Amino acid sequence: MTDAKRPGIGRAKLIGIAAVVGASIGIAAVYVTMRGEGNGGADAACAGAPALAAKLDPLATGEVAAFRPSDRAVSLTGLAFQGPDGEALTVASFAGRTVLLNLWATWCVPCRQEMPALDRLQAAVGGERFSVVAVNIDTGNPERARRFLGEIGVTRLAWYADPSLAVFNEMKRRGLALGLPTTLLIDGKGCQLGVLAGPAEWDHEDARRLVTAAIEGS
16 A cells, blocks of 8 residues: 555644643654753764764654754663563663664553554564564553554554653653653664654655664664
8 A cells, every 4th residue: 555545644633733742841842852862871882873873864854854863872772661571671682673662652642643653664674673662651551551552453563661651761861752752763782873752654655764774774
């Protein structure tokens, strides 16, 4: 099915919804605080990440125009959450694999609406070199979130969660997350390549070009 025929989220509609969700924190600020992010420590292993991020900058167009490449060497390997069986995982658990780390919650309307696109991206690109890691941060009744994914037909995304909100709070501390959804693009060494605040049509060709370039450059 072509993009013209496939039902989509509608970026303008989603951004409007995100503005409502983020009103209390100032959604405009979310979209302009992504260069020179936070105070995460630079890591020698990430020395090459800013160069790759710079190559991604021209690809931040259309559906992923809000993507902001990182201009610093920052390791995100310690970001922690739970895996499908409740096991402790970190970004380092995905070493060698480019990761699209998405934070979402059932109470976040644009988060809920972009999940099918993330599912389709995982179906199209996921494998040994790339994974969508969508981390649910609902603080109560995780089964509700699991049921929601089943109800909307999400089948390719593995279940990741952090009901403690620790991963969200750590991203806030680093200046990477002020609201939901927030999505990080991370290279195979666990290094930050960039951030997109707000929703996106992640299976659109614009997003696939961005992700593919990150995979090939890692």
